[in-house]
Amino acid sequence: MYSRKFLIKPPSSSSNQMSRLCAFGRLPIFLGLVLLTQFAAASQRCEVPKESVNILMFMPDERRGSFWLAANHFAKAVASDFGISLRVVEVEEPENNRVAFESLVKRALGNTSYEQPDFIISMLYGGGELSQLSLFNQHNIPFITINSSLDKRTLQLMEHPREQFVNWIAHMSPNERLAGKQIVDALTVDANFKQLAIIGGYTHSSVNNHRIMGAIERAQQIGLSVVPPVYTNWTKAESMKAANALLRRAPDFDLLLTIGPDIAAGSIEVMQSAGKNVTVGSFDWAASNVNLVERGLLEASLGGHFMEAGWAMILAYDYLHGLDFIDETGPLIDTELGLLNAHNVANISPLIAEHKWQNIDFKVYSKCVNSVLIHYDFSLLQEN
Template sequence: MRTARAVACVVWVAVSGLYVPGAHAGEKIRVTFINPDKPGNPFWDALTEFMQAAASDLDIDLQVRHAGGGRFSASNLAQEILQSDPKPDYLVYIPQVREIGRTLQAAEAAKVRSFAINTDVLPEDKILVGAPGDTYKYWIGHMFPNDVQAGRDLALVLLRESRAKYPGKTAQVIGVSGSRDSAAAVDRNTGLESAVSQFENTQLNQIVFAGWDPQDAQLRTAGLLKRYPQTRVLWAASDAMALGMVTAARAQGRTPGSDVFIGGVDWSDAGLVAIAQGDLVASMGGHFMEGGWAMVLLHDYHHGRDFSSALGSTIRSEMQVIHKGNVLSYRKSFSGKYADAIDFRKFSRVLNPGLKKYDFSLKAVLNASKQ
């Protein structure tokens, strides 16, 4: 899982796209988004809310379908959608491990253009499907966060905090990750390992997988802290699991923020509260906005301006860190129904011909108020 509230700088990797002629006047763009979970998941709810606000501003008919979280449920739902009548103009979805090829084949057969967000494709799948536009011409775009960078930057923040409080002491680390078949989890683990290798006097005791489940993370952390009692850095691949680590640490008499330093990924509401209270040191995030940016890019593509000519078809977003020094200002700007206050029309190059590039930075979001 992940949970977040803003986007940082974006690195664009050029790949060819599939041009589509301008839309007929008065026609609404029909987009279906497959939310991989059921309602109530903080990250996917935040992503969907941001996406719906963008669709409303851009006059897009967005249908959200929930897959429910099962391993094959999202790809099965994609088959159903792509065989429906009428079909959507575009399908937006999260790449599923060993299932993305099935989804792309179905979209190709249905001649429905698809746009993947939020997760990279694992190497074994990438061999089969390639990049957007390579094997599947109706796969027009893929936007996903740099999870290696997120895992590394989170680890470095935690290691520096430990070093500041315990100078000269070896910083022992344990990591609790998501699921083994998640590209995001695997990449975040790689980032953690990279940070440990470059940070002096640091020891990575163990990384375990908890399937994104905070209760499982709590149980596994309890066992790891008994096995490695000198551990001071607890790294989690999500905020929810980081909060499970907080509970486990307290149960063993540890004080988060004082003798153990914990952080996660997602910018979840609960995670940000924990940062403000000192239980978590930091959270990486920003990737929940990708659904909204997909709406902007599909709007422009549908109206004859192919985003790949400016951005490429494979788009990497960089996560940013929220810590005690900036958490209050962030929460002030992004409280309540903040997405409804953003004018997403300001990000469109079709609606703003003077825009020389797409800018999905946090600064641009803060400057895009409807007021």
């Protein structure tokens, strides 16, 4: 089996892209996920649209962070355009571990007061991926997993989608280790630093760990000393405590990497209060990170993957109507995050900060609905 890569990239004004998108009367203004493939148009034809499509989605409670708030809003906007009946089961703090999450999944799928879903979209919890895939698979409902960093060892145990677990249709997730390297590159391209400090999230989070591993690898390659990372529960309050502890333990760092947006918000507040002059980088295009970039307090942030749930929903819609995306995307859809900084924040801010998804017609991304679409091209567009 094989994989294809989605790239989250800056707005492009190239003539090829402009002419292609003008067929829909739209122009690109914003970064999105662009599928980098050169396959011929699918010979399949879309089946007659179902009267209703029911999708069940498992997603962390939007109150647990600005990333999940944006992801939730984006997914609901996509569902609205397609007339999809979307049921979001929010994973609240007590279920924020693999054992409790699996119990939540069992309750949700066993709840007879809801109609049986046609498709499931979910993240996975680190350390329990195999049992979670088995749990989803046994219900004989096709599903896509998203936003979960899987290493080679885990994939060897699970095999690829459509192999051991036949109802596991695809996995869409960023290359978090690569992202860790890329954010260090972005932060150091025009400046010389001596010491990198890192404030991370949960130690059991594969996303957190892979980002940190990539960042440390790149920092060491370019000669930066690295302070041992400190960890939090991803919240602003805990991040403020961690930042204060970091200042006491290693006050000489001049570059700070925060592994999530709420960590960035808390850490920057502490740095300002302490009068600490430090360059800060982060991950995610959450509204708080957009605001920090606009204010000049955050140098750069890699993100855009909050949109994965919405894009997975479009692939699910086409799949349920007889158009399988496998020949174009492969079973492993690898997303490479895009850079948010002072140069492009004006383009990104209106959509992220204000959630103006209602201005976007998401149906143009579906091969079923948009009969002239040859390749999946998940670039966010807006009327010119």
